[in-house]
Amino acid sequence: MWIAVLIAWTVTLAVGLFFLVTRTDRDIALGRLEEVTEGEIARIAREERARDLSGSPARRLMETLFAPIGEFVKRISSIGGDVEGRLIGAGLTGSLTVGEFVGIKVVALLVLGATALIALPYVRAMGEQSLLLALFALPLAGFVGPDLVLNYLVRARKRMIRKRLVDALDLIVLSMEAGVGFEGALARTAEKIRGPISEELSQMLGEINHGKARADAFSDMAARVQLAELSLLVAAINQADRLGTGIADSLRGLASNLRERNIQIAREAAAKLSVKMVFPLVLFIFPALFIVILGPAIISVIESGGLF
Known part of the structure; x- marks a missing residue:
């Protein structure tokens, strides 16, 4: 049960980070509005949105928590050396700074690491190897996850x-x-x-x-x-x-x-x-097909005692 909870927390954090740095439905609506109004009304709306965002809880959290942590980590380590180029490639320079991104990575690492330690007494039945894997995998996922999301956004923008x-x-x-x-x-x-x-x-x-x-x-x-x-x-x-x-x-x-x-x-x-479809067919389609086709026959044979 605790493993499912930890996985759910990890997925929730990853999804939250993804939607934090991607465009919202309002951005899409502003793009359509700009097509009709030649950009003027949409420009005013974007300026108003920027002013609203500057005082939003998410923006304040970025400036008060993630940014200071990220700037401190940047000063004492080499983390974040290539982040600026990737933020530019993803089109996020106006909404996310290098310090904030590094801060997200560090906070995610600490949160998931603390989660793994807190849950440790409740999952001792997993075995030592599984426990060690969870202790290292969860913080690593928190630290690497933002990079994976950012790389995905860069590739999507290039496409x-x-x-x-x-x-x-x-x-x-x-x-x-x-x-x-x-x-x-x-x-x-x-x-x-x-x-x-x-x-x-x-x-x-x-x-x-x-x-x-x-x-x-x-x-x-x-x-x-x-x-x-x-x-x-x-x-x-x-x-x-x-x-x-x-x-x-x-x-x-x-x-x-x-x-x-x-x-x-x-x-x-x-x-x-055709090559990429082989793996879904073998792993998912064929087993389900065999169960549907052969399942009733096997059940009938077992009930009739034919296997014993």
Whole structure:
């Protein structure tokens, strides 16, 4: 029973951390509102939400508990060295700091470690090996769990950017062919395309408007996302600038290549499905099928005394 309770606490903590750092339904609604209002009303709503969040219990807990613990641990150890890059890759720089993330890891480790120690007298029947495993596994799960969630968010954001990048390139090309300048086409695309690609384009345009060179802004965007397709986009734009060729033609060719690559990736994923389905079939489908088919016959044989 206590093992089930400990597992339930671990799962609850992991789910809580996941929803703490992911977007809410209100964020999705604001995204839809922005499509209709060209961003103005949604921008005001986001500012109000940020002000409300600054005084929310979750925000106060982050600032008063997790952040001080995380900053202290950062000063005395090397924990959190690569966290900032992953937070940027996950799009969480505005809602979660490095110190807060490290604090979450440390608090989760301490809470689950204390839980394992408190439950130790009640689960002695498990055996020494199982007890030692629980004592090490629960704190380890609390310390590693936030990293796993963050890595998942980084991968999910990259998938979303890869999925919408071709559409963004098509919209940029169409806007430029309609007579809009390149930066104007980027701004228009950032307004119309939803998701992480819009956030990255908006940040890049903001850097350009504040005086950063366009090539540097594109390079910084590729460095933040760490996606091969965005690196190809930066290379194509820089090459077009150096050679004096049309950017629209370069982007059209890049969009065609990326579309073919996405199709190839989809075909490879479909080809791997048959292999991935073997394990669920063997472990879950076949046993249940055998029970349904052979179960009544075995019961009948046992009742008739045929096995004895």
